[in-house]
Amino acid sequence: MIDDDLVFKALADPTRRFLLDLLFARDGRTLTELESELAMTRFGVMKHLRVLADADLVITRRQGREKLHFLNPVPIRQIHDRWIDKYTEHRTAALLDLKRELEGESP
Amino acid sequence: MIDDDLVFKALADPTRRFLLDLLFARDGRTLTELESELAMTRFGVMKHLRVLADADLVITRRQGREKLHFLNPVPIRQIHDRWIDKYTEHRTAALLDLKRELEGESP
DNA sequence: AAGTTACGTGACCAAAAGGTCACATGTCAA
DNA sequence: TTGACATGTGACCTTTTGGTCACGTAACTT
Numbered sequence: 576m577i578d579d580d581l582v583f584k585a586l587a588d589p590t591r592r593f594l595l596d597l598l599f600a601r602d603g604r605t606l607t608e609l610e611s612e613l614a615m616t617r618f619g620v621m622k623h624l625r626v627l628a629d630a631d632l633v634i635t636r637r638q639g640r641e642k643l644h645f646l647n648p649v650p651i652r653q654i655h656d657r658w659i660d661k662y663t664e665h666r667t668a669a670l671l672d673l674k675r676e677l678e679g680e681s682p
Numbered sequence: 683m684i685d686d687d688l689v690f691k692a693l694a695d696p697t698r699r700f701l702l703d704l705l706f707a708r709d710g711r712t713l714t715e716l717e718s719e720l721a722m723t724r725f726g727v728m729k730h731l732r733v734l735a736d737a738d739l740v741i742t743r744r745q746g747r748e749k750l751h752f753l754n755p756v757p758i759r760q761i762h763d764r765w766i767d768k769y770t771e772h773r774t775a776a777l778l779d780l781k782r783e784l785e786g787e788s789p
Numbered sequence: 790a791a792g793t794t795a796c797g798t799g800a801c802c803a804a805a806a807g808g809t810c811a812c813a814t815g816t817c818a819a
Numbered sequence: 820t821t822g823a824c825a826t827g828t829g830a831c832c833t834t835t836t837g838g839t840c841a842c843g844t845a846a847c848t849t
Contacts, residue, residue: 579699580696583690583693583694583695583699584694584806586690586693586694586761587690587691587693587694587806588690588806588807589687590807592686592690595765596764596765599764599765599767605825605826606825606826607824607825607826615807615808615809616808616809616810617825617826618808618809618810618827618828619807619808619809621826621827622807622808623807637826639816639817639825640815640816640817640824640825640826641816641825641826642825642826646765648765648766648767648770648774649774649777649778649781651761651762651765651766652762652766652774652775652778653778654693654758654761654762655758655759655761655762655766656778657703657706657758658702658703658706658753658755658758659755659758659759659762660706660755663755667755667756667759668759670756671756671759671760671763674756691836694836695836695837697837712795712796713795713796714794714795714796722837722838722839723838723839723840724795724796725797725798725838725839725840726837726838726839728796728797729837729838730837744796746795746846746847747794747795747796747845747846747847748795748796748846749795749796
């Protein structure tokens with residue numbers, strides 16, 4: 576594995592994580608639409624999307640003069656698999672379920 | 683969610699990911715032992731471990747003059763849960779299994 | 790007590806990352 | 820074919836981050 580650095584570097588910025596959140600909520604958006612959700616110039620957003628695309632966290636498709644952006648969950652799953660053992664997975668998930676329950680489900 | 687930034691920033695550096703790999707292979711190591719695995723001064727490693735501990739990815743316990751380090755998988759699981767839907771989880775995992783099979787299992 | 794071992798702090802420097810802007814190309818629509 | 824729209828590039832500046840070093844404290848050993 577060589578290109579994992581791109582994935583982690585891409586996830587390191589809060590703006591990029593917010594972009595993934597937006598695409599997780601609804602896929603196939605254009606740059607201009609995503610820009611309208613952020614307090615940043617178009618150029619900043621474009622740079623961030625480029626980083627996400629290079630990391631394969633976002634997949635793009637041109638359509639006329641527009642460019643549509645889609646979330647790719649595969650690299651995220653690979654992070655999980657790197658440090659969470661198959662045998663401890665159930666324990667970790669159960670621990671988190673408990674934590675969420677104690678915190679009252681919503682926050 | 684506020685402190686997730688610490689987690690992602692911590693994971694952004696290859697040296698810190700390698701430290702997690704080391705602890706994933708075997709827990710409860712001291713700073714000096716971890717340092718011996720890296721081409722870096724003790725101070726660099728200490729700084730990295732501090733970042734990991736602040737992010738709650740590593741849990742420490744003092745024992746005499748030594749400080750033992752343990753891997754905490756919970757924040758990793760939270761990353762997974764943020765962008766991987768319960769409904770698409772099976773699909774994503776299956777896709778990765780297939781990918782690994784096509785690549786010949788080992789690399 | 791003295792020497793050795795293990796960890797800790799603050800300052801410092803070089804490299805990388807985030808964000809903006811001037812400028813530029815391609816595409817749709819009247 | 821003119822104008823508006825959507826995306827793209829390179830240079831630039833500021834802030835953050837990675838790494839080292841001088842110096843310091845605490846604990847085990849003999």
